[in-house]
Amino acid sequence: MSRYYKVLQTQRFDDYRYYHQSRINQTLHLISAVIFLVCYALLFKDPAMAGLVGWLAMLTRQTGHFFFEPNGYDHVNDVTNDYKEAVKVGYNQTRKIVLLTVWGLVPVALFAFPTLFGLFEAPASRMEFVRHVGVLWLAVGIGGGLFRVVQLFATQDVATGLIWAFKVLTDPLHNIALYWKSPLALLRGELIDPTIKNAAHWGAAADDEEAAHLT
Incomplete structure (x- = not known):
């Protein structure tokens, strides 16, 4: 198995077992994934709308993380929450709060400075204002991703950042493949995924101690 594929699988497995134990969170990720695919379809046709749709998807999945995912000591994986936050390669809770704060300040900034110092023409309607917000939200999303990639280049290595x-x-395609049964499990009253500890379907990723911290 390619080292890069193994690292990718390990990142996905750790993300799944550490941060997607709740069936509600999984279901919200499924919904979010479908919305993200709509965002992708709009990206080059209508960037402003893509930005609005993309952040609707982001808020849907972050609702699952912040409100429905178990906090505190992780008895399933036998690790502390601090450990999970420390080893996470992507956006942990602290980084997400910063990113969401920037996202929330965008409409405030545009309300205070409608042209944003000449970046836009003054909006002639509410819809134009909303579309300007969408453009900036798209920039925040792309910029946040690129910023983290560059951070990973500097703090770990180029391969980790690119992977x-x-x-x-x-993730949208992978989430759909992984969580399409979660709503049915939720309807059965299953709040926590009982298969978290079963790593067989993740192949060698679960057994690769060298890559185990690449989440």
Whole structure:
């Protein structure tokens, strides 16, 4: 198995077992994944709308993380929450809060400075204002991803950054494949995924101690 594929699988497996134990969170990720695919379809046709749709998808999945995922000590994986946050390659809770704060400040900044110092023409309607927000939200999303990739280049290595970027971009498809049964499990009253500890379907990723911290 290619080392890069193994690292990708390990990142996905750790993301799944550490941060997607809740069936509600999984279901919200499934919904978010479908919305993200709509965002991808709009990206080159209508970037402003893509930005609005993309952040709707982002808020849907972050709702699952912040409100439904178990916090505190992780008894399933026998690790502390601090450990999970420290080893996460992507956006941990602290980084997400910073990113979401920037996202929330965008409409405030545009309300205070409608042209954003000449970047836009003054909006002639509410819809134009909303579309300007969408453009900036798209920039925040892309910029946040690129910023983290560059950070990973500097703090780890180029391969880790590129693999994480590929993982993020393909997460919608992977989430659909992984969580399409979660709503049915939720309807059965299953709040926590009981298969978390079963790593057989992740191949060698679960057994690769060298890559185990690449989440």
